Amino acid sequence: MAALKPRTLPLTKRGLNFEMLMWLFTRLSALAMYALILFAIIGALVMGARYQMNLADVLRWGFMPNPGHVQSVPLENPDAWGTLFWKLTAGALLLLAVAHGVHGLVVIADDYIVTPRGRLVVRWLSIAMMISMSLIGLYVIWTS
Amino acid sequence: MSLKRNVSLATGLRYRGQGPMLTFILHRIGGLGMAVFVTVHILASFLGGDIGKFLNDVYQNWLFQIFIFFCALFHAINGLRITLVDLFPKLLVHQREAIWVEWAVFIPIFAIAAFVIVSTAGG
Numbered sequence: 001m002a003a004l005k006p007r008t009l010p011l012t013k014r015g016l017n018f019e020m021l022m023w024l025f026t027r028l029s030a031l032a033m034y035a036l037i038l039f040a041i042i043g044a045l046v047m048g049a050r051y052q053m054n055l056a057d058v059l060r061w062g063f064m065p066n067p068g069h070v071q072s073v074p075l076e077n078p079d080a081w082g083t084l085f086w087k088l089t090a091g092a093l094l095l096l097a098v099a100h101g102v103h104g105l106v107v108i109a110d111d112y113i114v115t116p117r118g119r120l121v122v123r124w125l126s127i128a129m130m131i132s133m134s135l136i137g138l139y140v141i142w143t144s
Numbered sequence: 145m146s147l148k149r150n151v152s153l154a155t156g157l158r159y160r161g162q163g164p165m166l167t168f169i170l171h172r173i174g175g176l177g178m179a180v181f182v183t184v185h186i187l188a189s190f191l192g193g194d195i196g197k198f199l200n201d202v203y204q205n206w207l208f209q210i211f212i213f214f215c216a217l218f219h220a221i222n223g224l225r226i227t228l229v230d231l232f233p234k235l236l237v238h239q240r241e242a243i244w245v246e247w248a249v250f251i252p253i254f255a256i257a258a259f260v261i262v263s264t265a266g267g
Contacts, residue, residue, distance in 0.1 A: 008233060027226070027230055027231055030227050031227060034224070055260075101182065104175045139190065144189065
């Protein structure tokens, strides 16, 4: 195997376009989502999850900290799990996840749909999906 | 962005990328699985009623839970490797070792979770 020698180009030679920014966004949003999930799990532990929940409940809450996800759990203080603070955390996680996921679908589609017209259709569909799923998701989080 | 693909589908299928390609394919399957699951899950919570109830029954099936946990866990662990290697390109030389570490982390966690899911489903 030939030795791989990583090289670092200056920013001007790399090309700073939308695709490159989305490439960076995918990585950074992944890091942000790890942080938010860890944050939600720590929050659950602070709110007493150790004595009130099993691991599956904690993980369900971690992946999306909205009160609907702990409805089935007998909690000592249910109000603490549905505060504006957690709704904002869940909203941030949702917006990151939708943008990351829809962009991922576009990347996959681009591998199989190769005509310029097809790719344009995919882009318009992805924008429509991103906006509608963000709005529906925020509605579900705020009303659950 | 090139729109021409000068490789036929047959050549593409014959490509053997070994370990790294396996993670690439599983990353895709995991991402697609989660995208479909999250979309349907949000819509089910939004719509409610009989459709929501039916979809809830699908999620609670142990086979579906094993599948979606595979998707989420693999995508998360592999995504962490991709993020680290891409943001710190010097680490690229350790790519294959990183994939072995990934499996060493993934297999025990997934095995324990799958065991718990199956034993819970069995009552």
